Amino acid sequence: MIQRRDAGATWSGNHRYRATEVLLPGDLDELAEVVASARSLRVQATRHTFNDIADTDAALVSLERLPTHVEVVDGRVRVEGLVTFAQLAPVIEAEGRALHNLGSLPHISVAGATATGTHGSGVRNGNLSSAIRAVEIMDADGRMHRIDQTHDRFGAAALSLGALGVVTAVELQTEPTYDITQQAYTGVAWADIAGDPERVLGGSRSVSVFTTWGDPAHDLVWAKSDDGTPDWVEELGGRPVGDDIHLGRIRTVDNTTPRGTAGPWHTRLPHFRADALPSDGDEIQTEYFVPLASAREALAAVKAIAPAFEAQLLVTELRTVAADELWLSPAYRRDVLAIHFTWRNDTAGVLAVLPSIEEALAPFDARPHWGKAFTLPGESVRASLTRVDDFLAAAREVDPRGVFRNDFLRRTVGL
Ligand SMILES: Cc1cc2nc3c(=O)[nH]c(=O)nc-3n(C[C@H](O)[C@H](O)[C@H](O)COP(=O)(O)OP(=O)(O)OC[C@H]3O[C@@H](n4cnc5c(N)ncnc54)[C@H](O)[C@@H]3O)c2cc1C
Structure with missing residues (x-):
């Protein structure tokens, strides 16, 4: 029998779902029944998004009672x-x-x-x-x-x-x-990071830079390698942080994966351990993607306006993503720099500062992270996505009744 529960809120509580309820089918036949009778339907999964992408004004559906082979x-x-x-x-x-x-x-x-x-x-x-x-x-x-x-x-x-x-x-x-060894380092000068971001972010298999765009004590290079501890960070003046790790202004608790020793990929690639609360918990996240080739200029543009958003910021994380062929991907046919912001959980305050960042990044054709908070108008989002029309055609063809459309999709991609 199809079960039901309250729609609740996103993981950090920043968005309370407008949906009337969550339907919980027990098998694929019940899922088909839910889908075929729905006027509007979105899937609620683990709720780690920071906007209304998963919302609707009718019911949501969850797959949590379906088999998980x-x-x-x-x-x-x-x-x-x-x-x-x-x-x-x-x-x-x-x-x-x-x-x-x-x-x-x-x-x-x-x-x-x-x-x-x-x-x-x-x-x-x-x-x-x-x-x-x-x-x-x-x-x-x-x-x-x-x-x-x-x-x-x-x-x-x-x-x-x-x-x-x-x-x-x-x-x-x-x-x-494969095994990964990771280490987090302080002491790498911002001038070296922002002066040659491709060198720093490309130094190991996976590199993140944490910063609050001002206080150098918050700047951290976190490198994950499959060939032991990397020399290049120490050559740039990096010193391992030891056990007492701080990610900008996030309250640091014992929630990170082991550093300094080799371990299986899945125990080192995530920053946060599966058995602990990740990040801060009381937060909102935003992320924009710009071409990696423009990384230096894009970082300078954000740095120049940092005083305008600094009060809302817990921490920024810089990462890279390689190009792909997926039509709505922020990395569609371009290697990108991902500029991420973990904000205090203050919706009005965050929405007030986002336009200035979006304006600063506009010359770089920034694309937003679909699961995070952004205020870019639909026309800017669509202009940055070369295959958006193909995506809209595919969605309309497979879902002519518009069951899987919602306000988020109308507002951002024009579906
Ligand atoms: C602490 C924290 C750290 C994060 N770190 C990162 C990070 O390192 N990198 C990064 O890129 N993002 C990160 N995110 C963002 C997060 O990974 C994404 O927003 C992701 O989409 C969350 O997935 P979810 O299933 O939890 O969310 P949900 O909101 O449950 O689902 C996401 C979207 O997928 C749809 N969906 C889910 N399941 C299905 C399905 N079966 N069929 C059809 N549609 C489906 C939903 O309708 C919704 O639109 C982080 C978020 C948090 C809270």
Whole structure:
């Protein structure tokens, strides 16, 4: 029997869902019943978004009562239903396999993260959606479709914003398992980071820079390598931080993954441990993507206006994402610098400062993170997405009734 519960709020509580309730089907037949009878429907997964992308004025649906099989076949892993990276990783690790990268936390769902282009860092690492090789989607009539890389709508389906239907399973590319050693360093001068961001962010397999755009004591280079501790950070004056790590103004608690020792990929690639609250908890996040080739100029433009937003900021994280072929990807056909902001959980204060950052980044054709807070007008969002018309055509074709459309999609991409 289909169960129901309250729609609640996003993980950090910054957005309370307008949706009337969450429907919880127990199998694919019940899911088909929910979908086919819905006027409007969005999927609620692990709720780690910071805007209304998952919302609707009717009911939401959750896959949490559906089976969660994880199966490795021919170098790929097929993941069903509401599985998180924390659940997926040890299963494939036990079979000697790994993913190419992970985000800063393993608590998020595979389907929700890939629907929004969630990413880690690394100049050679595409976002998590780029590992998708096939998706199984239930359309608005309750019919199943398998869309693999040979399908002409694959570029829309692997990073779909939930607009093509309910993703019931994904297949991800895996690779042989590997170990990572990570270390976080203070003492690297901002002039070196901002003067040659590609050198710093490209120094190891995955590099993040944390900063508050002012106090050098907050500047941190966090490097994750598959060939031991990197020399290049120490050559730039970096000193390992030891146990007492601080990410800008985030209250630091014991929630980070081990540094200084080698360990399996999934125990080192996320900054935050699966058994602890990630980040701060009481926060809002924003992120913009600019071409990596413009990184130096884009950082200078944000630095110049930092006094205008500094009071709202807990910390900024800089990362890189390699180019991909997914139509709505912030990294579609361009390597990007990701400029992230963790804000105090003050919606009005954050919305007031975002336009100045968006204006500063406008010359660089900035694209927003789909799961985070932004105020860019739809025309700017659409202008930055070369394949948006193809995406809209695909979404209208598979969902002519507009069941999976919502205010967010109307406002941002014009669906
Ligand atoms: C502490 C924290 C740290 C973060 N770190 C990172 C990071 O390192 N990198 C990064 O890029 N982002 C990061 N994020 C953002 C987050 O990863 C993304 O916003 C992601 O989309 C969250 O997925 P979710 O399933 O939790 O969210 P949800 O809001 O539940 O889902 C996200 C979207 O996917 C859709 N969706 C979910 N499941 C399905 C499905 N089965 N079928 C169809 N549509 C579906 C939803 O409708 C919604 O539109 C972080 C967020 C938090 C809170």
